[in-house]
Structure formats: structure tokens, C-alpha cells
Amino acid sequence: MEEAKFESALARKLSSFIKLTPDELGVVADLQSKSVKIKRGKELTAEGQANGRAIILGSGWACSYKIMPDGARQIITFPIAGDCVGVRSILLRTSDHSLSALTDATVSTVEAPRLLQVLNEHPRVGAALMWATSRDEAMVVEHLVSIGRRNALERTAHFFMELAERLTLVGLATSTEFKCPLNQYVLADALGLSAIHVNRVLRQLRERDLMTVKSGKVIIHDLSGLCALAGYHKMDGGRTAIE
Amino acid sequence: MEEAKFESALARKLSSFIKLTPDELGVVADLQSKSVKIKRGKELTAEGQANGRAIILGSGWACSYKIMPDGARQIITFPIAGDCVGVRSILLRTSDHSLSALTDATVSTVEAPRLLQVLNEHPRVGAALMWATSRDEAMVVEHLVSIGRRNALERTAHFFMELAERLTLVGLATSTEFKCPLNQYVLADALGLSAIHVNRVLRQLRERDLMTVKSGKVIIHDLSGLCALAGYHKMDGGRTAIE
């Protein structure tokens, strides 16, 4: 994984699960062959909309969310480069959440039949894709736990730890620093807080010399301190039972 | 679906998705052929434990949860009769949450290879299983939204609406009433509240003539009122794009 250049973030991510053959890497590349440029703010999927396709994010940031009747928004996750959205729900008739681009982005759409075909003909690629989506689901669960049982400070710290790990997996973060286009309003909607409280929490994290969020960049000052505060455990990035 | 007697809750649930042939129903029954009786309180899977198998709940109630370093618990979902746990994470080396029986229960264990075999040889059954798990995942997402953006009253109301719908799907609830062995401590850990506040919320629901929870039984007095309060929308129980 060190020196090799991957064609896509997805290929890089999957490779940390199982080493793919050139042939299989070709399949992964092919899934993303018809990529489209998307403008920041564009809605990619609306809740309730007809479904039957998955989306692969080639670059940029997005957010999947639900809107409440009173207009409040809960962000479920921030898909980043290399993430696949909607794989699991390809069987459901309608999408259960909305998806918007937070920055300019490139996306590829994969229709259900094509995906099923890959799963059949390239089981190892399929397994890797399923591994990646399982991982994403595990993060949704962790997010739920976070909102349910961590206070604002722990929750925020945990969120950034997780984000850092995800970004690292696709080569977008070092152990101390990464770019992050999320403003405090967006963070608030993800963390289940008010934007103002997010501000106070970020200040605390800064004053405790744990991390700094400024102008689109996150800097980690004290990784172990953050992990301790958040009760964060690194995800299982290891090999699977199969293969 | 009306008069037919199904051998299992799972068969009944899947049948509401696609009508299964007798042959396929046999497959579903076979998956549950080696069922085991489990005592209330028994832990079925521990977080971090080696995985590679799914569990089908034949009867009884369970809860899947995570424990925080300080001992707090967040319940993610309450598997009931007909639910499959751990299907998606069969590829992950370790389980990402714990699972305990809340009541005496019967469970069947399905090893990964067997499940993959079914998915291959009986794609329609496989699709139905994937539909069911997708549905469960959508509920986890909704649960996240609930904790993040609904207040205690709305959240509780929403929880019971969802529960009622799930129980109905396996024939364990009428539109106005169902058995429910969840006490206020357990509810609290699911709703991200304190047990005492759950009590206050339940009182409010009672005083507003919306619903009553008493001695293991839930009675819905005003369904539309509850839905309005909770912002609840029935899940898509309809047919899929495939088949």
C-alpha cells in the first residue's frame, strides 16, 4: 500500500482489505469509468426517491441526512472519496435518506444489475465492497451510540477520530492533520447539537490542546488524549474470515 | 397473507416482501431447523467476539447494544421474532456490538458458508433476506435521527410506532395493542434518556391519552395523534425493483 499509486480512492480502500489482482482492480476502475462532476450543494438523491442504484464518490465530500418536519436536519454520515452510498438499500424501492454534495465532487453511478453482476462474477471484489459497506454501517451504529451516550465534548472528539481514520484509509489525512470542509452548522447537524454549542466545544478542545479546527483544516495536537476523552477504539481494519 | 399459517415469524415477514414458493419456504425453515432455547438475560454475542455467523430469532426478545467505558449502555435495536442479526457483518472478523436475550427465546445460528450458499442457490430467498436486513438498517438510521433531533416525547412516541409496525409484520401486534417486555431502564438505554425521564415521558403520553404502557403491555389510544407527534411515516413495506 505504501508506494503503489492507486487509480481511485475506492481501489486504495478495498486494497487495505484484500490485495486485489490487476484484473480485479480493473473491475473496480470500470465501476467508476463514467464519473460525473457535481457542483457543491447539489442534491444527489432525495429521501423517498426511486432507488436501485449505488453511488461511488470519486472525490469531494458529501453528506447523507434526513430532514424533520420542523426543518431540523440530522446528518447521518459524510461520504468521502472512495465511499459507496446506497449499496445495501439497492433492493429497497426508495432511498431512506437524502444525499447532497458539500463540496464540488465527482461521482459514478452504478445501476443495481451491474452491481449484482460484479458480485457474482468477481466475488472477491464483491466481498471487498461488502466489507466496506459493513464498515460504514458499523460507523452509523457508533454514531448512534455517540449521540445517545456521549456528551458534546466526547462526541465531537470521537467524531473527528473516526473521520481521521476514514480519511487516512484513502490517503487524505496524516496522523496529525487533514483538510475538512465542514463548518460548524454542518457539524452541529451531524453531532445532534446546536451550531453555537459546537463552537463552544471546539473552543474547549483547542484550550485543552487536543485539536484545532480552523479554515478548513483540522490539526490534531494530542492524539492519545483525544482517544482517551472520546473512548475511541480503532476499527478493525484487518483481514476477514473469508480468504 | 391473511389466513395462511406460517411455520416461522421469519417466513411470515419475508412473505410480505415476495411470495415464496413452498420450496423456498422449505429453505427458510431449514435455516431455522437447529433452534436452541435461550434463557432470559443470556448474552448471545459479545462485542469484539469472533464472528462469521448470523443469528435468527425464532421467538422472544433480545437487544443489541454497546457498553461505554463508564458502564453506560446504548441499545441499538431490539431484535424480535423473525429478525436476523449480524447478516451484514458476516464478513467482518469481529462483531461490532453485543447481543443479549431480554426474555427466554429460541434462536438458530447460521454459519457464514451456509448463508452464502443460500444466497447463491436461492437468490429469491437471498433477496428477501437482504430486503429484511436493509429494512433493519434503515431503522437504525431512523433511530439515530430520533436521538439526534427529536425530543424525549417525540422520540419515545416514534419508538413505539416503529416497534408496533415491526411486531405487526410478524403477527405479534394488533393496531391498538401488543405485548412488550421492556421496562423503563431498558427503554432509557434505547432512547438515550435516563430511566426517570422515561417515566415522566410515559406519564405524559398517558395523560395526553395517546398510549399506555403497563405491566408488559402497550395500548395505543390515539394512533394518528402519536404519528403526528412523532413525525412517523410508515416504512416502505412494498415490493422491490427486482422481481
Add this chain to the structure above:
DNA sequence: CGACGCTTTGACACAACTCAACAACCGTGG
């Protein structure tokens, strides 16, 4: 009967929200 598990209630504390400003930043256009 006593013990235990669960529910109910009250008084109080505190985390997080709301409202209301203001400050810093940034790209745009005069």
C-alpha cells in the same frame, strides 16, 4: 411476611439550547 424488581414522585443541578449581538474573513465590484 419480607425481599426484590420495577415504577412513581419531588427537589435540585447542569448541559445544552435560544436569542441577540458582534467580529473576522472572503470574494466581488466599484
Add this chain to the structure above:
DNA sequence: CCACGGTTGTTGAGTTGTGTCAAAGCGTCG
């Protein structure tokens, strides 16, 4: 080059939803 508006960040004061602590009521079961 500076003035400008829009977006984002920062701060303070006061409110409120929910948590904590403490205690009592109530069934059920041994």
C-alpha cells in the same frame, strides 16, 4: 485599493429539557 455584503465564527445572558439524587409505593414471588 477599499467598501461592501454574505458567510462563518465567537461571545454573553438567560431559559429549558433532561439528568441526578433520594425516597416512597406497589406487585409478585419465595
